[in-house]
Structures are given as C-alpha cells and as structure tokens.
Amino acid sequence: MIKALRILVLVLVGFHLVTSCSEEQDFDQIDDLAIAPSYETSIFYVKAQETLINRVEGLNFFTQDFNFDAFEEPFFTKRVLAGVITYELENTTSKPIEIRLEFLDQAENVLDTEIFSMDAAPTAILQRDVAYGATGKSLDIIKTTSEIRLTAINLGDNTSESTIQDPAIVLRSSAQFTLELK
Amino acid sequence: MRIRHCLLIAGILLTLGLTAQNKQILYDFNEIPQSLSINPGVEADFEWYAGVPLLSGISAYGGSNAISINDIFANDGVDINIKFRERALNVLTPKDELSTTIQLEYLNGGFRSNDPNIFYSFGGYVEFDNIGYWPQDYAYLLYDGNAGQLGRRYDLGDLKVRGSMVNVFHFGINKKVDRSLTLGARGKLYSAIADYSSSTNNGHLRNVEGQNNRIATNLNADLLLRTSGLRSLRNANNDDSLSNEIIGRALFGGDLGLGVDVGFTYHLSERTTITGSLLDVGFIYHSGDAKSYSLNGNATVEGIEIDVLENFASLDRDFWQELVDEIEQIVPFDTDTKGYISFRPTKLYASIRNDFGEPVGNGSSQNCDCTAGSYDGGPLRTKYRNSYGGQLYMINRPRGPQLALTGFYTRRIGNALALKGTYTIDKFSKTNVGLGMNLQAGPFNFYAMADNLLSYNNIAATNYASFQFGLNIISWGRK
Numbered sequence: 102m103i104k105a106l107r108i109l110v111l112v113l114v115g116f117h118l119v120t121s122c123s124e125e126q127d128f129d130q131i132d133d134l135a136i137a138p139s140y141e142t143s144i145f146y147v148k149a150q151e152t153l154i155n156r157v158e159g160l161n162f163f164t165q166d167f168n169f170d171a172f173e174e175p176f177f178t179k180r181v182l183a184g185v186i187t188y189e190l191e192n193t194t195s196k197p198i199e200i201r202l203e204f205l206d207q208a209e210n211v212l213d214t215e216i217f218s219m220d221a222a223p224t225a226i227l228q229r230d231v232a233y234g235a236t237g238k239s240l241d242i243i244k245t246t247s248e249i250r251l252t253a254i255n256l257g258d259n260t261s262e263s264t265i266q267d268p269a270i271v272l273r274s275s276a277q278f279t280l281e282l283k
Numbered sequence: 284m285r286i287r288h289c290l291l292i293a294g295i296l297l298t299l300g301l302t303a304q305n306k307q308i309l310y311d312f313n314e315i316p317q318s319l320s321i322n323p324g325v326e327a328d329f330e331w332y333a334g335v336p337l338l339s340g341i342s343a344y345g346g347s348n349a350i351s352i353n354d355i356f357a358n359d360g361v362d363i364n365i366k367f368r369e370r371a372l373n374v375l376t377p378k379d380e381l382s383t384t385i386q387l388e389y390l391n392g393g394f395r396s397n398d399p400n401i402f403y404s405f406g407g408y409v410e411f412d413n414i415g416y417w418p419q420d421y422a423y424l425l426y427d428g429n430a431g432q433l434g435r436r437y438d439l440g441d442l443k444v445r446g447s448m449v450n451v452f453h454f455g456i457n458k459k460v461d462r463s464l465t466l467g468a469r470g471k472l473y474s475a476i477a478d479y480s481s482s483t484n485n486g487h488l489r490n491v492e493g494q495n496n497r498i499a500t501n502l503n504a505d506l507l508l509r510t511s512g513l514r515s516l517r518n519a520n521n522d523d524s525l526s527n528e529i530i531g532r533a534l535f536g537g538d539l540g541l542g543v544d545v546g547f548t549y550h551l552s553e554r555t556t557i558t559g560s561l562l563d564v565g566f567i568y569h570s571g572d573a574k575s576y577s578l579n580g581n582a583t584v585e586g587i588e589i590d591v592l593e594n595f596a597s598l599d600r601d602f603w604q605e606l607v608d609e610i611e612q613i614v615p616f617d618t619d620t621k622g623y624i625s626f627r628p629t630k631l632y633a634s635i636r637n638d639f640g641e642p643v644g645n646g647s648s649q650n651c652d653c654t655a656g657s658y659d660g661g662p663l664r665t666k667y668r669n670s671y672g673g674q675l676y677m678i679n680r681p682r683g684p685q686l687a688l689t690g691f692y693t694r695r696i697g698n699a700l701a702l703k704g705t706y707t708i709d710k711f712s713k714t715n716v717g718l719g720m721n722l723q724a725g726p727f728n729f730y731a732m733a734d735n736l737l738s739y740n741n742i743a744a745t746n747y748a749s750f751q752f753g754l755n756i757i758s759w760g761r762k
Contacts, residue, residue, distance in 0.1 A: 127358040134363050138428030143496040143586035145602075150592045163591060168601045189497060274586070275497040277430045 136283040137182060144171075144186065144274045147251060151194040151268040155259045163253040166205065169246060177280070178244045183234030184278035190227040191273075192219040193265040196257025200272060203250040204242055211250075213242045218256075219270070222263050234279075243278075304384045304749050305676045307689040307705050308719035308732040311548075311558050311634050314701045315721050315730045316393060316755050319404050321632060322560035323455045323467030324546030327393070327402045328759065332728070334391030334406065335754040350375060372426055375417040377441045378682065380710075382414040388753070402457040404469070409476075409533065412628070413446035416682060429490055439486040439504055443681045447625070448476040448512075449567070450533035455544070463550040467560075473540035475567045476532040477512035478625055482681040496585035504614055506578040509623050511538055511569035540567030542627055554638040554667065563627040570622030580614030629679045636672035643668055643695050668695050676709075685710065699723050705734065714738075719751075728755040 145167070154162050172178070192198050200217040219227060233240050253270065262268065312318050313325045316332040354370040355363065391406035420437040429437065455469030486504040493499035512532060519528030531537075542565020548558045587602045594600070643666040674689040687709035695701045705717040717734030731752040733739075 125358045126352060126356040128356050130356060130363040134367060136426055138424065138426060139430035140428045141430035141432075141490060141498065142500045143493060143498045143584070145587040145589070146493075146496040146585060147589045148495075148591065153592045153595070165598050167587065167589075168603045169587075170603055187497065273493075273495070273497045279428075282425065 134283060135281075137279055137281050139277055139279045141275060141277040144276050145169075145249070145272075146274070147272045149253055149270050151196070151263060151270075154194060154196065154198075154253075154255050154270070155262070157255075158259065160254050160256070161252060162255050164250070166209075166248050166250045169249045172243050172246045177278075180280040180282060181240060181243065182279045182281050183232070183236070183240070184243060184276060185233070185237075186231045186274060186276045188215065188217065188227075188229045188231070189273040190217045190219055190229075191271045192224055193222045193263055194257075194268045194270055195221050195261040195263040196255050197221050198270050199254040199256055200270070201250075201252040201254070203252070204246040205248040205250055206245045207247045209248065212246060213238065217272075221257060222265055222268065304386075305678070305687050305689075305707070305709070306751065307674055307676060307687065307691070307707050308703055308717045308734060309730075309751060310632050310674055310676075311636060312693070312701070312703050312719060312721065312730075314695075314723070315728070315753075316404075316757065317388070317391065317730070317751075317753055319393065319455065319457065319467070320388075320391075320406075321562060321630075322546035322548070322558055323404075323457055323469040323544050324465050324548050324558070324560065325457070325467065326459075326465050326548050327404075327457050329393060329395070329402070330758045331394040332392060332755050332757040334388060335756070350379070368426075371417075372422055375419065375422075377416050377419050377438075377443070379417045380414060380680075380682075381417070383411070384413075385411045391755075400459040404455045404457065405453065407450065407452045409448070409450050411446075411448045413444075414628075414680060415444040415446075416441070418442045424488070429488065433490050433492065433498070435489065437488040439488060439506060440484050442484045442506070443482045445480045445482050445681055447478040447567075449478075450474045450476060450537075453544075465548040467544075467546045469544040471542035471544065471563070471565055473538075473542060473565065473567050473627070474533055474535050475512065475538040475540065475569065475625075476529055477510075477516055478538065478567065478569055479508065479510045479513065480625060481506070481508040483507055493585040495588055499583050499585045501581075501583045502610075502614055503581045504578045507575065508577075509569075509573070509575045509625075511571070511573045511623075513572075514574060515572045536571075538567050538569040538571055538573075540625075540627070541565055546632075553665075556636045556638070557634065558636070559633040560631070562630040562632070564629050565627045567625050567627070568622060569625060573620055573622050575619050575621065575623065577617050577619075578614060579617070582610050582613040584610060626679075631677040632674065634672055634674040636670050638667035638670045640668035642666065643698065666695065669693065674705075703732075707734065711735075712738075723757070726756050726758060728757045729753075730755075 149163055157163070190200060198219045200219070202215040204212045204214075206212055215229075215231060217227060217229070231238065233243050251272075306321050309315060309318055310321050311325065313327065316327070316329060316334065318325050319327060350371055355366050386408055388406060388408040391404075391408075393402060393404035395402050418441045420439070420441045424437055429435070450473070452472045452474070453469050455467060457465065457467040459465045484506045486502070486506065489501045490498050491501065515528055515532065516525065519525045542563050544560065544562045544564070546558070546560030548556060550556050584606065587606055589598070589602060591598070670691075670693040672691060674691060676687040676689065677684050687707055689705050689707040691703055691705045693701065693703045699722065701721040703719040705719075707715040707717065709715070712735055714737050715735045716737055717732065718736060719730065719732030721728065721730045729752075731750075733750040735749070
C-alpha cells in the first residue's frame with residue numbers, strides 16, 4: 102500500500118512537471134510598444150549690450166549667420182516627431198528693438214522667420230513658444246536647418262542710455278523635441 | 284500550443300540576464316557525483332564514475348526578482364504600453380535584477396586513488412553567466428526623456444551589468460581525513476570566450492535653471508564598459524567562422540584565468556553533519572581581444588552662448604562646432620585595448636543536516652556498497668533513510684552579496700531512489716519549493732531537479748525558474 106502510494110505521488114509529481122506550463126502569452130505585443138521620449142535643452146543665447154548698439158550707425162546694428170548642425174544629425178532627423186522651441190527676449194536698453202531669426206538650409210535659403218519686437222525698457226520679458234510637427238509648423242523646417250541668421254534692428258536712437266544696470270538685449274532659447282525611438 | 288509556449292518562455296527566461304545559480308537541491312545530495320562540483324569536500328563513496336558526455340550535467344536558470352514574463356506579455360487585452368509603465372517602469376528599481384546562468388558539462392569523471400581515502404575528480408563545462416540590474420534612470424531617460432524635469436537628477440550609476448562565457452577545466456581531490464572529516468579542493472583553469480562588464484559607473488545628468496540661458500544641462504560622467512572577445516566573435520560571425528572562433532577561444536585561445544574551490548564535511552555526531560564550500564575564488568586576465576570604452580568628465584552647457592560685445596571681432600567663428608569640441612574635450616569618450624582582470628562570482632555554501640529513521644539497506648535489498656565510508660573495509664558511516672536540515676547560499680554580486688536560505692528534507696527509498704525536497708527563500712521568491720530525484724539503476728545514475736515548482740501552473744508568471752539534470756555511470760566496487 103505504501104509502495105503504491107509512493108509510486109502514485111511520483112507519477113503525480115512527474116505529471117505536474119511535464120504538463121505544467123503557462124497562461125497564453127502574446128509576444129507580438131512587443132511590436133505595439135511605443136518609445137517616444139521628449140528631450141529638452143538650451144539652444145542659443147545672444148546678448149548685445151546697449152553700448153555696442155549705440156556705436157553702430159544705422160538701423161541694422163547686428164546681422165550674423167551661425168552654423169547650427171544640431172538639427173541635421175541623422176539620428177535626430179530620422180526620429181523627430183514634434184518639437185517646441187521656446188524663445189525668451191529681454192530688453193533692458195532705452196530703445197525699441199526688433200529681432201529677426203531666420204532658419205537657413207545648406208544653400209542659405211530661408212526656411213522660416215521669427216520676428217520679435219520689443220519696446221524700450223522698462224518692458225516685460227517676451228516669451229514665445231513655436232511648435233513644429235502635427236500641431237505647428239512643418240518639421241521639415243527643423244530637419245533641414247543648417248544655419249541660423251540673427252538680425253537685430255535698432256528702432257530708436259544711438260545716444261540714449263538706459264538707467265538699468267548692464268543694459269542689453271538678450272535672447273534666450275531652449276528646445277524640446279519628441280523622438281520616435283521605437 | 285502549450286509546449287510551444289513552454290519552450291518560448293523558457294527561452295526568454297534563459298536569455299533575460301548573468302550570474303551563477305543557487306544549486307540548493309544538488310548541494311549535499313551526495314548520491315549524485317555532481318554534488319562534488321558544489322562541494323569538493325562532500326562524502327564521496329564511489330569507486331569511480333563517468334558522466335555521459337554532454338549529458339552528465341546540464342543546468343539553467345533565469346530570473347528576475349520583480350517582474351515576470353506574464354506581467355508584460357500576458358494576452359489579457361491590456362495595452363503593452365500601460366503594462367510596461369505600470370509593472371516595469373514605475374515599479375522596478377536599480378536593486379532589481381535580471382539574470383541568467385546556463386551551464387553545460389561536457390566532461391565529468393572521478394576515480395579513487397590507490398589510497399582509498401582519496402578520490403580524484405575532473406571535468407570541464409561551459410558556463411554562460413549574465414547579471415544585470417534594472418537601469419532605472421536610464422529607462423526613464425529612454426522612455427520619457429528629460430523634458431519638463433528641471434532639477435531632476437538622473438543617476439548614471441544605475442547601469443550595472445556583467446556577463447561572461449567561460450570554458451572551465453577542473454581537477455579536484457577529495458580526502459577522507461578521518462571518520463568524521465572529509466576535505467576537498469579543486470583547481471580550475473578558465474578559458475574565457477567572451478566577457479563584458481560595466482559595473483563601476485557613476486555620475487548624473489541634470490537640467491537646472493541656467494545662469495545665462497533658460498536651461499543648464501549638467502553631465503557628470505564616470506562610465507566604463509570593458510569587453511573582451513566580442514570583436515573576435517563579431518569578426519568571426521561576419522566570416523561565417525563563429526563556431527571555430529568559439530571553440531578556439533574555449534580551448535586556451537581566449538583569455539586565461541585560475542581559480543580554486545574548497546569544501547568540507549564534518550560529522551558533529553553520528554547523525555548530525557555540517558558542510559561548507561567556497562567556490563570560484565579566481566580571476567581571469569583579459570588581454571588578447573580586450574577593448575574598453577569610457578566617458579569621463581563634468582560639463583555644464585547652456586547651448587551656444589554669444590556675447591556680441593566680447594566676441595565682436597570673431598563673430599564668424601563656428602560657435603556650434605566649438606561647443607561640440609569643448610564638450611568632447613571636457614567629457615572625452617575614450618577607447619583603449621589594455622588588458623584587465625575580472626574576478627569570478629564567488630559562491631559560498633554551508634549546511635547542517637540531521638539524519639533520522641532506519642539505516643539505508645537495513646535488512647533490505649541493498650546491492651551496492653554505497654554506505655558512506657565503506658570502502659577499503661574502513662569504518663562504516665551509516666546512511667539513514669531520512670535527513671533534514673538547513674542550507675545557506677551566498678554569491679558575490681555587483682551590488683553586494685546575495686543570500687538564500689534553504690530548508691530541506693531528503694528521503695532515501697532503498698538504494699535505487701532518493702528524493703530531496705527544498706524550500707528556499709531569497710530575493711526572487713518566498714514560495715520556492717524544489718524537488719530533486721536521484722535514480723540508480725544498476726550502474727546507471729540519472730538525476731533531475733527543478734525548483735519553484737508552485738509556479739509551474741503558470742511558468743510565465745514566475746520570477747524565477749531553474750532546472751538541472753544529468754546522467755552518470757557509477758561503480759561502488761571495492762579496489
């Protein structure tokens with residue numbers, strides 16, 4: 102009897118080991134896994150002091166093309182889904198200022214332009230979010246940008262000086278982009 | 284369909300992660316010759332034994348202490364993105380591990396010396412061993428990114444992985460010092476096929492409010508990945524000669540190392556026994572095909588910064604390229620081919636055992652001299668039908684020692700069959716019940732063991748699974 106019981110236990114354990122398995126699994130779900138993180142960092146910062154503005158005759162006191170290859174990196178251009186560039190403009194000079202930002206491709210064609218107009222100090226900081234992608238401007242602008250042209254125009258005089266310490270026009274910017282990694 | 288699922292899940296479990304497994308069922312199961320491999324000081328009463336090549340010992344283990352296959356891949360209609368976030372991303376921590384060990388013994392044998400108190404064993408096995416911890420902050424960076432996380436510190440030290448594929452040759456001596464004490468030691472020669480390790484990382488990535496610009500991004504990195512053999516294997520794979528390369532590196536063509544195992548068995552009384560062993564105290568020097576990658580430095584950037592007044596004379600400069608060059612200089616990404624030493628994951632076993640019940644073979648059909656200590660007409664050490672006791676297991680891991688405690692009961696049924704049941708508690712499971720069986724049919728010895736049996740009704744939901752089996756030919760004949 103005991104021997105029979107032992108054999109029965111062994112058979113049951115063996116049967117359990119052989120037949121035990123799992124609930125239904127669907128490994129094809131991995132295809133539905135979406136990985137689309139958003140990354141954020143600063144892009145560029147430009148500061149032009151009022152003393153410099155006063156030294157330059159004419160309206161257009163500053164124009165410069167800057168190489169900007171960050172957006173052209175293949176890793177970025179192949180995966181970018183959407184983005185927002187945030188600009189922050191601060192004017193502590195005694196003059197109204199206009200800033201023009203032009204996005205240029207490799208052939209220096211203008212892809213897009215952002216224009217900021219600021220009253221003379223005292224004035225609030227101007228902040229603008231520019232979206233790219235499905236809810237904003239074309240992503241191709243970003244993907245093909247190779248240079249950024251910055252133009253600053255003095256809409257005031259060349260003699261006055263602000264009483265604020267270290268008067269200047271300051272442009273700050275940061276970008277937030279969503280990438281499709283899978 | 285069920286079998287297909289079994290195989291698929293087993294395959295994934297076995298490829299999850301790296302470290303040596305706890306062989307708590309095999310430990311001190313001294314009817315099985317392979318118990319010598321985890322305690323060279325076990326009481327071996329064989330005259331000789333020979334493992335059947337490639338079948339004498341196969342063991343595999345895969346596990347994660349905090350997530351299972353079922354958590355993510357169950358066909359339950361829930362979006363995998365929700366499951367991944369709720370059951371992995373928001374739950375797992377850098378202390379949670381994914382690990383795998385596969386060991387294939389291709390040669391194992393032993394024979395008694397002219398001195399009947401000395402038993403020699405020898406053999407070889409290939410071991411693939413991998414351990415990785417959940418890289419929590421890397422996962423957040425990969426899955427969510429760092430947008431809108433001003434001030435959050437992403438810990439780059441979360442990356443800790445280690446893995447190797449090693450061919451091991453070993454030769455051991457087991458000596459019965461007296462009726463109560465048996466000692467053993469085994470020397471090991473490692474021939475590493477491949478190795479990688481990235482377990483000393485430090486640093487962080489953080490966005491904070493900038494001094495000039497909107498955001499300052501701070502990268503503080505001290506990252507190191509060391510590899511050996513991977514380039515050779517990749518090149519061989521491209522040349523369709525991968526098998527030859529693996530065999531060549533396994534047979535002393537790779538990186539070499541030395542190690543030692545030691546162990547003992549001591550009878551405190553007629554029925555109470557303590558044992559202990561220390562395994563894989565050794566190292567491998569990787570020199571032939573070593574390549575290391577490092578990223579080291581501390582940089583804070585706020586994008587391209589142009590002060591027109593300061594840079595008025597040089598505004599035509601390429602500010603973007605200067606920024607890239609500056610970062611690469613401050614936080615250089617370097618590679619080198621200097622050799623390095625890796626230490627084997629050292630393991631410690633200890634046990635206390637109490638025997639009770641009738642002596643094995645007492646008035647029964649014993650047909651072999653398989654009572655411990657019976658060779659050469661020496662004093663007999665009686666085996667009993669039942670044993671119970673406790674075992675301790677520790678292994679050295681990248682995040683510190685890992686511990687497992689086991690309670691066991693062994694039942695010997697005649698001389699042909701022995702069963703060992705275990706209950707183990709460790710970081711993987713608190714319901715780990717295991718069962719091992721040793722079957723002796725004449726000179727043929729077959730053993731099989733598996734643990735975490737309670738999970739077998741849904742193996743995909745388990746955090747841990749392992750099995751071992753083997754086939755030997757054993758002789759107890761007296762010299």
